[in-house]
Amino acid sequence: MPRLNIVQAVNQGLRQEMDRNPAVIVLGEDVGLDGGVFRVTEGLLARFGEDRVIDTPLSESGIVGIAIGMAAYGLVPVAEIQFMGFLYGAMEQLISHASRIRTRSRGRYHCPLVVRTPYGAGIHAPEHHSESTEAMLVHTPGLKVVVPASPYEAKGLLISAIRDPDPVIFLEPSRIYRAIKEEVPEKEYSIPLGVARRVREGEDLTLISWGAMLQPMVAAANHAATEGISAEVIDLRTLSPIDSESILVSVRKTGRVVIVHEAPRTGGLGGEVAALIAERALDYLEAPIVRVTGFDTAVPLPKMENYYLPNKERVLQAIHHVMEV
């Protein structure tokens, strides 16, 4: 089986869905001739032509706004926004329209669009290229939010996102775009949205995260194993709708929880996960829930981003903390 990185896996998923369904089109800045700034859409223009792979003007709100009109008319647009930090210009389109077309029309129109955007820090980029503000999207009813954590996951989740009848924001972890290679079946396959994944089985505590943070979290879990601590690792995969059941099943088993995300702490999704556990599994807890997160600051420029980003050592410290209580 070929070993692909996330860029290649997403590219393959896009190509296969465009082959399968002529209504699927790709639009965005530099997605055609240039193949996307991360090369995720490379080769699509040559294969599908400029009616289906559209290089747009520099126009984030326009790209998403137009994709909404296309989706309502019956196409399945997959829009690329070059970086999550540039998605903000399109937030009004997402919050006020994409998420509500179905409600507003009482189900007469729907908006099966996908907005793909690279997110997260750790790529030594200028300001605005390292954002991880997924909680803003999760807080918008009507949107689905998906974050793959590996090449296999990226292809399967993207295919489900494209086939989903509702608007899906697909956050691609740019930090690990090319960092991991794994076996990805050439054959098309899908991974259902709304279902979390147990990455590692354990008995003593539950580690919960998504996207690029899976890497340091799994590394910390492996290290903890050498100390005799058995950590279960949960990859949420879909942040909205959240898979409460998978979280609760694990927490009821282990009684200890560390939640990791690179987004700012206050109002971050970790708070929602912690509240869910407090509401439904408080009796099972043997230690306070601990969050390892980014800080309530702007994501710093590259010279300081390693202080900002949760890493294996910070996760390990949190593991020790909950185990000592």
Next chain:
Amino acid sequence: MPRKPIKQFSVEWLQILDEQGQPDRPLLPALSPKEIQSLYEWMVLARVFDEKALALQREGRLGTYAPVRGQEATQVGSAHALGPADWVFPAFREMGVGIVRGIPMRMLFQYWSGDERGSEIPLHQHYFPTSIPVGTHIPHAVGAAWAAKLRKDPVVVAVYFGDGATSKGDFHEAMNMAGVFHLPVVFICQNNQWAISMPARRQTAAPTLAQKAIAYGFTGIQVDGNDIFAVYKVAKEAVEKARAGDGPTFIECLTYRMADHTTADDASRYRTEEMLKPWIAKDPIKRLRKFMDIESLWTSSYGEQVRTEAERRVAESVKEFEAQPPPDPADMFRYTYYELTPPLKEQMDDLLNFLKDREPKKE
């Protein structure tokens, strides 16, 4: 080297009926007497609907309402230029367009009463649901036109908005894309000269809105928005041009918001009676009536009959609207996603159980 002009542009203005209803005959659009009468009847119906909606709002039977008064020619004239398969993307003050497109008035009343079922617009009417945030629906129209072009559907998309919307970023992004990709869109800007309290001169330093289209590479034209023939003629040309694959057009209909912005507004805070007066004389319905009088298409008994019939239809719609049962609270959850997500299902059950527990016990 001396500076020299490299491009020069001009913006056209069209009026066919003057304020006295006198036509510039060679410019008259090809409309049969029967069609002219039906334009008049649509405008009266829109006016009667509007008056009824205001009355219902004052009685507490309708929520906040945004009156159309003064913009009937702009709305009826442009809507009449569209074919049945063409699409309409309205903002929120387009009830005149909706009525011409055949949206049941019962639903318009429902919408403005705060009943979401008022947005269950039959799909075949190709009329998108009301969009409240100013100007943000313009890209949707452009996207739909793009999809239609890719699918080779011979349809045109008309998008309605006001002078205020031209100050928004999405107006720019949508106009730009429509120009670059040469899409079958007709931008219908109802310059009613007010964005709540701000006059059009606060929206732009440009002498016209029509000229904005030049910067996007397509035609913009200003018409007398209270002259239904000018509006219809220009809209018809723009629709035919778009259908022929010759790209978008921007139409600035210069009209006037004769009423308050909404029933929650009080225009007397920023606008004097003196400012309104000349526009009462320019009333679009009066103008067509004067023309019809000149052409012997109007008699007082015809006028009375039109008004009575409009009142009857509106009254019937009010009756239908008020006979609707209250909405089902589960509807709040039903349309958020294609299928209820597990978290939403839990939340819906919570609400329904809460409500069930509070229902009076049946003996």
